[in-house]
Amino acid sequence: MLRSSRPAMAVLAALAVTIGALESIPFPALPLLQRELGLDPAQAALLSTTLIITSAITMPIVAKIADDRGGRRTLLVLTWCIVVGAVLSAFATTFPVILLGQFLQGLGGGILPVSFVVARELFTDSTPVAVGWLTGLFTVGTGLGVLASGPLADALSRQWMFLLPALIVSAVAMIAPFVLPGRTQVRTARLDWPGGVLLALTLTTLMLTLFLGALVLLAQTLALGTGWVLVERRAAHPMVDPRILRTRGVWTASITAGALGASYSATYFLVPQLLSTPRFGATATDISLYLFPTVLVAVVVGPVSGLLVRRAGARAVVLAGLALTALGTLFISVWHNEPWQIVVSMLVTLGLGVGAASTATYTSVIASVGEQDTGVAAATCGIARAVGAALGVQVAAALLTGTGAFEVGFLVAAVVVLLPLALLGGIPGRSDERKIRSGVAATQV
8 A cells, every 4th residue: 555545545444434333323322312302113213224224225326426426526525414414413302303314324325335436546456455444444333333322322422422423524524635536537427317316216115115014115116126227228327327237246246245234134133132131131231342352353354355355366255254154153053052152153253254255245346347337336235235134134033023043043144144155156256456457347247
């Protein structure tokens, strides 16, 4: 990494940590928010998922804008959306206001694929390592959000739970214009807003179907999705070109990301439930401490995985990551009588397995397209991860309610994460770096 690029990488790293934290911050303090704002369970459920739903809906549109208009300009707009959203959430006294704040913060979910656009422009010769750092730090941020939000809300107030990330993001936003590179060539073609609106509506109904279990919306999702494909095929400059989704490395990486999201979200849901049973009697603080070693491991795994991708190829690292994720999940399905067994399982599953596979998956999808489609391709993985996470939590909750056995949920999570092994042939191998440097897209299927 060049010395001149280090400040830019520091900005991207700070944003990755903060965005990861924002996704997980509301969950530990949800009971407190319910009491202070007088929310009923349905409103609390909507509040806890608004940020994730917004992120999934807007991510491909934001990524396309970054591909065309430049990553720096897009990042700056998103950072100030996050700041305004955090301030609204902090001082909200009514449900609609805090919901609007979470919506604005949800726009920040697009920062991760947009950061990949900037990273590819900055680090042409070491893109996998940069992607590894960013994905690893995003995971770290998720863990820090879980660990810090409860103590912040209890020791200070719920306002500081939102204001502290806002202060960090605002500081980064003021530094970013001076350290992030501007793009010398910007595509000025008119953005395809009809296609963008249809895509947003399709993803909205899809996410609501998954989160609310409203199957009646499924037919509407299919109809909107069909309309989106028809519109994009006719558009001169589509918001998201459907042909990108047919690129072999893109759809294989997206399926892998979806399976990973389903598996680790199910595990993340089940483990706190298990630790809070009378057998363990763990408090919220205890649960955070049990999960914290996994966060520390993720700091190392991200960049190391990027180096391994450069040496062995994305395919080998994805294989290792999926195998480790399944191994750790199978371990906890059999051995979960002692806290150390759960900690070890989480280290292997979320720290090593998911960390390595996520880095390699994002690297492979970036290597499969030209530089002009970096953000959109990465966003497809982000959407797949969000959809998989929604399904994983719903299935895990249903299994736990129906059987009362944690073993069944963990076993299903292990099986799901092994399914993408059948697609490994479509994931780029040791030629990743050559493809990234040349910007040559993979062959269309």
